[in-house]
Amino acid sequence: xxxxxxxxxxxxxxxxxxxxxxxxxxxxxxxxxxxxxxxxxxxxxxxxxxxxxxxxxxxxxxxxxxxxxxxxxxxxxxxxxxxxxxxxxxxxxxxxxxxxxxxxxxxxxxxxxxxxxxxxxxxxxxxxxxxxxxxxxxxxxxxxxxxxxxxxxxxxxxxxxxxxxxxxxxxxxxxxxxxxxxxxxxxx
Numbered sequence: 435x436x437x438x439x440x441x442x443x444x445x446x447x448x449x450x451x452x453x454x455x456x457x458x459x460x461x462x463x464x465x466x467x468x469x470x471x472x473x474x475x476x477x478x479x480x481x482x483x484x485x486x487x488x489x490x491x492x493x494x495x496x497x498x499x500x501x502x503x504x505x506x507x508x509x510x511x512x513x514x515x516x517x518x519x520x521x522x523x524x525x526x527x528x529x530x531x532x533x534x535x536x537x538x539x540x541x542x543x544x545x546x547x548x549x550x551x552x553x554x555x556x557x558x559x560x561x562x563x564x565x566x567x568x569x570x571x572x573x574x575x576x577x578x579x580x581x582x583x584x585x586x587x588x589x590x591x592x593x594x595x596x597x598x599x600x601x602x603x604x605x606x607x608x609x610x611x612x613x614x615x616x617x618x619x620x621x622x
Contacts, residue, residue: 444587448512449552451541457498483547491545505536519609524622549580565615583611
């Protein structure tokens with residue numbers, strides 16, 4: 435975990451990644467894309483991301499979540515901890531409350547090409563609020579950032595067991611930024 439970290443490894447470790455099989459099926463169903471195009475999946479996504487809007491990219495990512503994933507109990511560990519902090523700040527206590535807040539990975543999807551690694555959805559009385567996230571190990575990334583919440587993560591990583599205090603501090607800091615975005619959009 436602590437050596438040779440790349441941007442994609444950070445994304446995958448923090449957020450997981452889409453299920454490519456499900457993603458291909460969703461693309462074929464929604465866009466009638468021939469299966470031969472998927473011979474090089476990563477290249478296809480990289481070259482075609484501008485043809486699919488962010489809204490549609492997020493919908494595709496939702497359809498392609500990892501096997502056995504639950505958007506109200508996300509994995510990996512960071513996603514779960516982040517979800518828990520956000521839910522706590524929203525004052526969620528009952529099971530029905532938690533169903534209103536969902537977390538999805540977008541790693542390796544068209545949304546990822548737009549600078550969105552993951553996103554939250556929150557159902558309010560009026561609408562569904564989306565808050566997008568992008569993690570980077572590159573503080574000079576600059577204008578490429580397109581998500582609502584962009585945050586840096588150490589290139590040598592953080593271990594929730596070895597770096598307990600820093601892990602909790604960093605996760606809570608990001609959760610506070612998610613809450614700010616929710617409130618800005620009229621959520622709790």
